[in-house]
Amino acid sequence: MVAPALPSIAKEFGITTEVESQLVLSIFILAYAIGPLFLGPMSEIHGRVPVLQIANLFYLVFNIACGASKSKGQMIAFRFLSGLGGSAPLAVSLQSHEFRKVLANQSRLVVVFLAIVGVRMNEAEL
Numbered sequence: 001m002v003a004p005a006l007p008s009i010a011k012e013f014g015i016t017t018e019v020e021s022q023l024v025l026s027i028f029i030l031a032y033a034i035g036p037l038f039l040g041p042m043s044e045i046h047g048r049v050p051v052l053q054i055a056n057l058f059y060l061v062f063n064i065a066c067g068a069s070k071s072k073g074q075m076i077a078f079r080f081l082s083g084l085g086g087s088a089p090l091a092v093s094l095q096s097h098e099f100r101k102v103l104a105n106q107s108r109l110v111v112v113f114l115a116i117v118g119v120r121m122n123e124a125e126l
Helices: 003-013 018-046 048-068 072-086 088-095 097-125
Strands: none
Touching (some): 003 072, 018 048
């Protein structure tokens, strides 16, 4: 959680403007939004498991690097790279062909369930 620590991060790295302080927080979200554009196609080409494992390692390494950063530039760069790695579960699960198949089957089950429940509720009112 970076948001509660922003004042102490700003003090440690000598960040004086509010824009730079908020950039430390929001750069992760920017990378989290951009990551699926690259990681989704990579998971289709190389498989979900290797892409997810490498991205998790990427996330771990650059989060540790954030803790060891010596300047605000390093902190911002490491947060961005950490966000790229952190977006892998989102990219791999939403881009997966098997995931769409599961959703299609579940939606059919929900429709059948609601039809049965609706008929039973209608009979109960009579």
